Amino acid sequence: MGRPRDSRVDEAILAATRSLLAESGYAGLTVDAVAERARIGKAAIYRRYATKQEMVFAAAVHSVDLPPPPDTGSLLGDLTVLVQEIVDHVTTPVAAAAIPGLLADIRSSPELAARFRDAFVTVQQAGLAELLGRAVARGELPSSPDVDLVHALVAGPVFATVYLQNRSPDGLAERLGRIVAAALTGV
Amino acid sequence: MGRPRDSRVDEAILAATRSLLAESGYAGLTVDAVAERARIGKAAIYRRYATKQEMVFAAAVHSVDLPPPPDTGSLLGDLTVLVQEIVDHVTTPVAAAAIPGLLADIRSSPELAARFRDAFVTVQQAGLAELLGRAVARGELPSSPDVDLVHALVAGPVFATVYLQNRSPDGLAERLGRIVAAALTGV
Amino acid sequence: MGRPRDSRVDEAILAATRSLLAESGYAGLTVDAVAERARIGKAAIYRRYATKQEMVFAAAVHSVDLPPPPDTGSLLGDLTVLVQEIVDHVTTPVAAAAIPGLLADIRSSPELAARFRDAFVTVQQAGLAELLGRAVARGELPSSPDVDLVHALVAGPVFATVYLQNRSPDGLAERLGRIVAAALTGV
Amino acid sequence: MGRPRDSRVDEAILAATRSLLAESGYAGLTVDAVAERARIGKAAIYRRYATKQEMVFAAAVHSVDLPPPPDTGSLLGDLTVLVQEIVDHVTTPVAAAAIPGLLADIRSSPELAARFRDAFVTVQQAGLAELLGRAVARGELPSSPDVDLVHALVAGPVFATVYLQNRSPDGLAERLGRIVAAALTGV
DNA sequence: AACTAATCGAGACGGTACGTCCGGTCTTGCA
DNA sequence: TGCAAGACCGGACGTACCGTCTCGATTAGTT
16 A cells, blocks of 8 residues: 555666666765666665665666577577677676676675576576577487586686676687587587 | 884784685675784785775785696696686685675776786686697697687686586586586597 | 545544653654554644644644633732643643753744744733732732743743753742742832 | 874864854754864764764853852842853854754753753852852851752743743843842842 | 545655764874 | 874765655545
8 A cells, every 4th residue: 555666766766776887887886876866865765675786786687588599590509699698798888887796795695696696597597498408309419418517608708708807708609609519519 | 214014914914804704705894804803903904905905805816826737647637627726716715705806896996907817817827828738739739729718618617606606616627627628629 | 625634633643742752752753653653644744734843832732721820819829820830731741842842943943933932931921911910909019010021030940940950840839939929029 | 092083173073063053053953064064074073972962062062161250249240140141151143053952852861961961050050059158158148048949040031031932131131130139138 | 426625544755864884094102 | 114093084874754745545525
């Protein structure tokens, strides 16, 4: 009962958070600044999110509903597309700013860590599982391998390139797709 | 001239930082707490490190002088040892707490980012380069591949498993060593 | 036209305000707490009172229609009764909590200040004027003195005892009645 | 040990508080505004005063070391001077703004209430006691009366005039001095 | 019986102040 | 000059409260 939440406020918060993430980065992001830019009160933010981290999570990882990777006809093609999707997502200014900060902060919040995994890792793994199932159906793979391992093999190098080496992931998708496909098919 | 720095102070700072990192994590670490536990003044810290990040960096990534991987006689063996070394380092409580935090904070400090890369990435890549050279000399590889890519392929999955999936990297070294070796030799 | 105000709501607001004043004091009183205790919405309060101060004013000073002091037959007796009435009112838990708070807040609201004076000071002065008139009629006083001054002389010491010295006003009425009567009759 | 408090900071806080009290009143006074005007951090304020009330108390009631009233040679004269001193203090812009607010807020803080009494009431009573002692020595009074009562009789009407009736206390000192002297000497 | 208009409880809203905390700097007196 | 202690500025945090507004549901009086 009572007055319902104003959905324009929800959107204003997320939009302000995203634009400030892109401008100031994760460390420079302030709840007061978000409230000011969104032209709302801080209470409206804390009514929705218990902490700054949850707000950033909602703004940056919200619905990473990356659509199921299209069937390209081959494991190699499917993997390349999936890696490229991860690369595209990770190089978004908002995600690029938010993800390292979130990865750091979730280590002191198991609850948020679980939600991050659900929204980020699990979604990627779902696409991956479908892709691998197709490869098995095609006869390219004898049986579907450990999804956790393959996911680490696919997402890990992207993260290492972008966040550890601090290099551009240009051309990474094809090279990584080829390598992972080769490793899986054992050829 | 004047009074020389007390090396016991250096050690007390690093020890206090490490123990607090393990206890409270990166986000819960405060410079005041380090000073109190080390029974020193804050000025003694800031005389040595310009920022909290540098202090953590010094305490957690200090001299990752992981020794050149021993020659096991095969690319597969060498890679497995290298991956295991990375796994061992990353699963240290101190490193596990510090690395995500540092990866987040260095995004607003190119200077520290460069030092982090030098101390962390470059060291790993040096070991990797030597290892690959040996494989070329043995005839296992026709020519030494792109070190950045191989490094991403080796370190990335470890990071993804530990920091993204939040899983234990037990048994990862053998599996990953085998996969990367296979991908490199094209078999 | 439209739905008429529910008088039970009026009473619930005032009762809740009084009980919370007695429990939490003026500073600890919140409009939300009043609404919750009265089991009404905040809008019902602000439909009646423009500010929290007006609500407290209505609840604590409402109709201090202290009845005209009974004619005891002498100036001394009449004054003693009047002082006792002021003491009784001021030591009410609700009034004791509300009056200092109102006296503080009305300094930034001339409108409420005027209403406070009308309801509180003027009422006391009316009783005082009648009392003094009777004394003149009796021949105890040659002419009626300045009511403001006599009021200050009568109400002031009560306030000083209760709010400045924070002491109990027990026995104050007789002593103060005697002193003021003596000062007025010049004996 | 450690760095000592900077007395210029103390003074800056008090000066800023006083000027803001005079400008904005008690209700409009903000700790942030004090910090900004004093060009100091809020921590420097809260290191000295636990609450806003204590800060205002220190700034407005600080050392009301009203000097012992000069001996005018008569009880009437001495009382008139004392009342005038109270009037002068109470009509100071700073005190006028602070005292009602403090009187309201101390009702929820027995600790501050005691300190207020010590610094404000007790000081006035000390002067009063000396004055009464002189009157006894002169033979104007048979014995020194109850100081609490006389204080209420002296300070109360001033407060009633200024804070209840909201009138100017011009000329109050002589009139009140005469009345209290008459009441005490019983003439 | 429908319509109108103001009420009601509930609770979200913008704004603003609170008191706490932390990072990085500065200032004591002592060694 | 280094050191422990601790005060300093600046600024963000999350909480609380005020007075306003918005919802859906009553509840009269008016057609």
